[in-house]
Structures are given as C-alpha cells and as structure tokens.
Amino acid sequence: MNIICPNNPPISDGSNLSPSARQLYQWIELYTAQNGLEQPKILSICRSKAHQKQLQDDWDAGKREGLRVRPADNSYHIPDKFGLCHAFDLANSDKWLRMVGSAVVQNVPGARWGGTWIPQDLPHFDMPPGIMFTIRLV
Numbered sequence: 001m002n003i004i005c006p007n008n009p010p011i012s013d014g015s016n017l018s019p020s021a022r023q024l025y026q027w028i029e030l031y032t033a034q035n036g037l038e039q040p041k042i043l044s045i046c047r048s049k050a051h052q053k054q055l056q057d058d059w060d061a062g063k064r065e066g067l068r069v070r071p072a073d074n075s076y077h078i079p080d081k082f083g084l085c086h087a088f089d090l091a092n093s094d095k096w097l098r099m100v101g102s103a104v105v106q107n108v109p110g111a112r113w114g115g116t117w118i119p120q121d122l123p124h125f126d127m128p129p130g131i132m133f134t135i136r137l138v
C-alpha cells in the first residue's frame, strides 16, 4: 500500500499515514475482501494545518460539500512532528461505513470510528499514536 495524501494538496511537506493507521486501513481491506464487500475508497488522509483551517472556514461559511461535521481544531489528519498523520476518511456509502465501522470498533484494539461520535462522522477512522496491533481477522 502506498497512500500519500491523494486529494489533499499540498503533499510536498512529506506527511504520510502512520504505520498503525496503515495497519487499520489494511485490516479494512482484508475484512472487506473476506466478506465480499466493496474495497475502501480513500476520501482524505493528511491535511496541513492551513488546509484544516480552510475546511473549518468553509464549513463556517456554509460550504460543506464532502464534510459531515465541522473539522476539529486538533485533528489526527494534521501531521505530527514526525510528519505522520493518524486518520483517514473513506468515501464509501453510509451503509458500508456503518457495517465496516462497527466491525472496526469491535475487532481492532485502539481504533476509533467517527460513527460512534456525537455528532457522527461516518467517513472518519483513526488510530491514536502509540498503538500498534497485530492484524487478525474474525
């Protein structure tokens, strides 16, 4: 897998998805393949602080296309001091996101899914830093 911020310019800062978040993404790939589900579609991964601020400003101005909730001030989409971000958003259907998101929170230690939040952010998955796990399928 080679995911480098596909639709979040600029990527020239070298930021990239963290190893544990990659493992989470790979778990989703395996889970969906084993269960005959559509593969995950990346909507968004890393964002610069400026990009995150722009998304907040867009939200506040009513430009909310592609957004489910107001982007947070402190987001795992923003690269840390090592240039790693710890979150990704997926573009699959709400039905798919609910099915896969529920499986993630039940089976992947430490993983978070925005579908459990209030307000819900169905496309959002993250793996807070410092958590590693061994991929295993149910």
Ligand SMILES: [Zn+2]
Pocket: 077, 087, 088, 089, 123, 124, 125
């Ligand atoms: Zn997100």
